[in-house]
Each structure stands twice: as C-alpha cells, then as structure tokens.
Amino acid sequence: MIQKQAYIALDCGAESARVMAGIFQQGQLQLEEIHRFPTGGISIGGSLRWDVLQILEELRIGVRKAAQLNLPIASLSADSWGLDYVLIRDQEPVLTPPRHYRDPRNLVSYEKVCERIGKDFIFEETGIQFMPINTIYQLAAAQEECPELLTFANKMIPMGDWFNYMFSGVAVGDASMVSTTQLYNPRKQEWSRPLIDSLGLPNDLFPEIVPCGSVLGPITDQVIDSTGLASNTKVIASCSHDTGAAVAGIPAQSGQKDWAYLSSGTWSLLGIELDVPVITSKSRQYNFTNEIGLNHSIRLLKNISGLWVIQECRRKWASEGYSYAYSTLTEMASAASSLQSLINPSDPRFTTIGEMPEKIAAYCIESNQSAPKSHGAFVRGSLESLALSYRKVLDELEETTGETLRTLHIVGGGSKNKLLNQLAANATGRRVLSGPSEATAIGNVLIQSLALGHLNSLSEIRNTVRNSFSIEEYLPQDQHIWDKAYQRFLKLP
Template identity: 40%
Template sequence: MNVLAFDLGASSGRAVAGRVDGNRLAFWEIHRFENSPVRVGERLYWDVLRLFHEMKQGLLKARQTGFSELHSVGIDTWGVDFGLIGAHGELLGNPYHYRDSLIDGKLEEVCAILPKREIFARTGIQFMPINSLYRLYALKQSGSPLLEQAASFLMMPDLLRYFLTGEKKSEWTNASTTQLYNPLTRSWDEYMLQSLGLPAEMFADAVEPGQVVGVLQPSLCTELECPSLPVVAVGEHDTASAVAAIPALTPDFAYLSCGTWSLLGTEVPQPVLNDQALEWNFTNEGGVNRTFRLLKNIMGLWLFEECRRCWAVGGTRLRYDEMVALAHGAKPFQRFIEPDDPMFLHPAHMPKQIQQYCRDTGQSVPESAGEILRCVLESLAMKYRLVLERTEMLSGKRFSGLHLVGGGVNNALLCQCTANAIGRPVWAGPAEATALGNLAVQLIAHGQIRDIREARALLSESLAIKSYEPQEAALWNEAYGLFRQVTACH
C-alpha cells in the first residue's frame, strides 16, 4: 500500500512516497521544489498557487515513477500562516508570510485587551508576534477588506487540502498554533474571538490526525489523468509530523526538530498551563494521538540561512558545507547572542545584526564569516541546553539524551556542539522526520501500522541514527555561564 506525503517547509517542499516493507518503513523522494516568499512593496507573501502547482507536479511524478496505485495523500506545512476564502469559495489574496511586518507591535496591543495570563490559560501557546492571532488582529485594526469578506479561515495545509478536495476543514495540530484554539475544550475559543472582534463563524471545527477529510476533486483528476484518492488529515503542523517520527522506543523522550525554526520539548498527555510555563514562554501545541507537544520555539537555522543569503546578495556565495567548515575553524566561545531576540526576526542584514548585538552587549565583534557562524551555532547549542533543562522541570521528567531530527541533522558541528552543551548524547536522525511522520499517520489510518508506538519502532529499525557523545564538559559548562550572563542583560 503506497501513500504520498506532501511535506512543505519554510524554504522548500517535497513529495515523498512510502509504504511498509517488511519490518521497515520504506520511502522515496519523488519531487522537490523551492518555497520562496515574494515581497511586493512593503508586504511579504507566500506564493501559494505556485506551491499548489508543484503539488500537482508531485502527483504526476508519482504516476511516472511507478507509484500509480496510491492509496492516499497527506499534507504537512509550517504553522501560524493562513488563507481567507470568500463566500464564493475563492482565495482572497495571497497569504501573508509570518515575517511580514504588519504584525509589528500587535502582540502588545492584544495583551492590552486580554491579559497574558488569560490568553495562556485559554490557549497554552507561547507568545510570539508571528502567531495567527496577531495577524488577524492586525487585519481587523487596519480595516482590511480581506477579513471583512472572509467566509472561511484555513491554515496553510487546510488551504492546500481545500485546493485538492474542495472541502474546508481545520486540523487540530495546526489549529493549536494560532493562539486562538482552546486545548481543554478542543475548540476555537469564542471568548477570545469575541473580545478581539474576530468573526467566529469563519473557523471550521478541527479534525484529528488520521481522519479522511475528502477526495481529489474530479476536475483535478481529469487534469492530471489520475484516479480519485482519499486525502488524510495527518499531523498537519510539520512539527507534529516530525515528533510522530521520533525513533524513540520509550514513551518519555526529548526531541529537537531543527530546521529554519528549532522546536525543543517533549510529549505530554495534558497541556502544562502553570505560571512557570507562562513565565518561560513555553507552548502546548497539539500532537498526534491526542497528545500535546510541550516545547519552546527557538529561532533556529534561520540565523544561519539568512547570513548565507545576505552574503550571496553581496557576491559571496557559500555552500552549506563551506559555512560549517568556516565555523569549525573559528575560535570557540568568543561571543554569544540570544537567538530569540526580536532583532533577529526579520532584519535587513543578518550578519550586521549579529555584529550589532555583540556591540550592544559589550562583546568582541565578529568580523569574519567563520566567527559569525561559530557565534550562531554555539549560541543555538547553549539555548538548547537552557530549554532542555526547563522542559525537564515543567514535565517532571529526566531525559538521558536528545533526539535531533530535521535538516539540522546534516550539520555535524551543530550536533556536536549540542551534545557538548547539554552534556548528554544527541541521537541525530532522521533528517526526513516530517515526511516520515506524515506517511506513518496515513499508514496507521489504513491499518498498515497498528499505532504511533509501532510506527516509531519501525522507524528505529529502518533508519541509521548517528550518536554524538558530549566532550569537554568543563569548558562547555563555563561557557554556558557566560552565555546566561550575556543574554540575560539584553
């Protein structure tokens, strides 16, 4: 039984086919495509129609590469972003990118209307200016005709699924990231919507991962000359899919999904909504199998990727492996940044912003590319230690190591720095966790895999996981103290 996962990240997307093959989950990437935002004037948008075009190419390539008998399709994407559908079923404008500046200052405005404590008690979600709540509030405050004409609110995977099926449904793991969804009632929080003047009627009830939520539209089947296929709601927030694919053999584990964003936490049966979780700005996002992802969003390799982009604009093009080599050759522990400082959310020039942070905190200013990149990677590793320690305190668990999945698996220096910083092993892999979790949930829905526990055992058998052991404990402990001192005063 073959199934197809569309896995869309903030910089690229891909179509991955998979099936159970004996005692392993076999998978094949059959189509990869770029996902680049488009700036028009002051606004930053997602090119969602291009993404849908590439998904259609994925369906075509599946048939052309021997996967003509697919049994279902599933979609996972990043969170918080959304499209608005009008009364006649058409998309009202391209979805805004979460780094668009329209949200600037809106978090503070919303918290002046609804206290932070109340918002957290009702949603359990980390306060980040990119959350859907603040985008919707910004549209409301600006008198946007988009919001006035909207009949339906669809998160990015919901929107792409709507293009495939014509069915308008929400999915719970992604709905939970909006900061408008109540994890206790498992419904949109009507009190918050009413308090902010947002139309409750445009929000569809959220389905659970593993449910069939439609079939390919006849017009699409005619265009692509393909049979009708069920579309399964998977863990449609990409981190929910990634966590579903953690190759852990015990129920208690810590994970780091490391890509453009880093998300570090653990799986819990109920949301943690206490004052300490609020103070540390943790989040309780929906997970597969009615679990919650107690985690912290960390800025992640966006810092690394933006440096690369800025240098390329200036004429210096570096491959990813060249950047890692430059960082490796730089002297360690010279300076640190707080990766989540708001100045790094959408700067005009990331390397200059990192240099400015170092000036502002009285540290030596990195001059070379290697020095800047070493600063980024070491700072991320130190932040991972801080968040891991706080995750243990909030969950009441002690973790023997950290499962690292996603694109960060390919950065050996970051993996080793993380093991050194936390003083425990890092088990790196799979890089393809989001796509594999997507496939696994579809196969569970079809009865090919019994449950998520069996899926993780299959993945543990299927994949080569690389272990990084901690080194130079005394040096890293001393540097961690410096990191805490530098970042606490900024």
C-alpha cells in the same frame, strides 16, 4: 503483513518544499524525493506574503511525477509551517495573497492585543507561547486594517490544511495546526470563543477542527485530471503542522519518557511529549507552548529562532558575491575558534529579515564581546549559541515538569549538520541521537498509513522509523569548558 503501499507527503517548509513518496513494505519504509522547489516570501506593496498558487502548482507537478511511477498510491497529505492562513469564499480558493508570519505589521498588532486582552487571559485560554507571529495577532492586524475582508471570507484555513483543501475540496483545520494559532483551547479541544469574541472576529470564520490522522475523502476530479492519480486516492489530514508530523516520526522507544525532541530547521522546536497540557505560572514564565500532536498528545515545547540566522547570513553574503553551500559554511565554522562570539537567538532582532551579519556584530559589541571576524566565525558563533539555547530550554523543561531528560532526539534538516549535533551534546551535557533528517515527511506518510489501518499505533510508527533509517549518536565532550560558556550565555541580554 500488509501488501506494498505508497503514500505521498506534500512537505512544505518556509524555505523549500518537497513532494516525497513513502513506500511501505514488510515493516520498512523507503522514502523517495520526487520533486523539490523553493518557497520563500514575496514582497507586495510593502507587505510580505506567500505565493500560495505557485506553491500549489509545484505540488501538483510533484504529484503528477509521483503518479507516473506506477506505485500503489493509497493517499496523500500536506504539512506546512504553522501560523499563516488563507482566506477563502465559496468557490474562490484565495481571496488575497496570504501574509507571511514575518510581515512587520504583526509586531504592532501583538502589542495592542496583549494590552487590550491581557497576557494572563490569553495564556490561560490557550497555553501557547507568546510570539508576535502567531495567528491571533495576524488576524487582529487584518481586522484593524481591512475588516471587510474577514467578513467577506467564508473561512480562514491554516496553510497546510489549505493545501489539503485544494486536493480534497474539504475545508477543515487539523488539530495540530489549529493549536498553533493561539486561538485554541487545548483543555476543551475547541476554538477559544472568548478570545475570538474579544477580538471581534467573525465566529463562522473558523473551520471545523478534525483530529490528526483524519481521512478527508478522495481527491477531487480536478486533481485526478491534472495529476493522473487514481480516483480512489484519499486525502488525509495527517499532522498538518510540520512539527507535529516530525514528532510522530521520532525513533523513540515505547514507554521511555526521559527524552526530548528537537525539530531542527529554519526554526528549532524543542520540547517533550505529554498526555495533558501544562498551563501553569512556570510554563508561562518560561514561555512554553502546548501544541497538539497525534492521538491528541501535547507537545510542550519552545520555538527558538533556529537555522534562520545562518540562512539569512548566507543570503546576505550571496548578495555580496559569496555563494556558499551549507556544507561549506559548516566546514568554515568547524575551522573557526570556539566560543568567541555568542548571541541570544531569541532576541527579537534575529527574527526579522535582512542584514543578519550586521545584527550579529552589533549584538556582540553591545554585549561586550568581539564581533566575528570571518564568515566561518559568524556561523560558528551562531551554531554554538543555538546549542547553548537548547541547554537552557531543556533545563527549563525539567524544572517545569519534574521530568529528567537524558536524551535529545534531533530530527529534521538540521540533523544533517554533524557539527551542530556535537555542539548540542557538548552544550547540553546529554546524549544526542540525530536522524532521520526527513522526519516530517516520514511522520506524515506513516500517519497516513495509520489512518488507513495499515499500521495500528504510534508505537508501530516509531518502530518502523527505527527499522528503516539510520540514527547517529553523539556524546558530550569538554564539559568543563561548556559549563563556563553556559554561564556566559545566561548573562547575555
């Protein structure tokens, strides 16, 4: 049994970020939130971007607070949302404020790239779900808009890896993050040079790829001076993509294959864990993605719009003078009538910023439903629609892989929504196990522990999660009612 160890997770989400301390002792992990702050995009000259320097400064504040706790901190690691990147050159850490994946220019670029190169070729090379927000279309837009910028840059560093770079001085791409770009070949485990060449992108723009759980080295002198961390503190590329870290932190039993996972937050990422990529006509038909996880496992999954719809409704209502806590919105939804107004969360209109209640109302009217008549009804319908979309993806996963999926593990911030958990069980007809809510930070710190030899396997990571955190069970109810609702849902545009 190892001595008490502590690890810092820099867990950056699209809405908020947190600095967490993971304290590992006697086979159990204790997680402590040190610092939390909002992230969110900023509008500059009609474009949507990230203020990464402000996020970095907040991360440093959190690390400084952690250093003052006198814990035996062995290492730190950053994770973030996927798809976005930072351009660097020599000692210049940010050439331009990086674009946000929801920037509108991506839609035009997506159509141009798919027409020019062809979806068949792109999917065969990458096995990645087609979404206009993917890195490939962002880079193509940048190449068309300002090719000199990409030529001037030394490297394009994915977001989570950029935060690791700022603490370690090592500019690489972790495999979990690189695999989301739609520029990575999971069979060859390398950048797709044919795709990169087809787009006319500079070959040397793309960083070295390292496996999940790689020790990058010690923190820089600047980090030592600005945070007070010990000089032997390591920086680790755990799973830089937050979903990869979250899946590592799922409390599944070793050897069982009848489970799927849902990382529930701004996005809902629903999938299964496999040994090899599934790049077939069926996986393309259902728009599945093959992303890399710990031990080079494959996360066959689909991205669904997730709680973003409710976050946007909440933001709009706040601008109108109605400031709701998320718990209040859930209570209002619980009191609303069930299965009245359903939407397709994957409809492109629901992926963009602004006027979300109006978009939902218009969609309902267009699909011959009544529009929600209260804020609680908007939330209820959105949650029920999410739950029904989970069933659709689970059915498609079973058809694509031949697996039988009996249990859905829900982790991430959305797992705290007890109403959504029960709706998911009802809609899917499957047992739901919810928790832990901080699976991303948990996976992050336990992969650090594995990288440093304090744990020995993914199985030990998941045993630790089960021993350390409570899990809640939800069983299906009202199956006949939900089966009828599912048939309605399948007919939505």
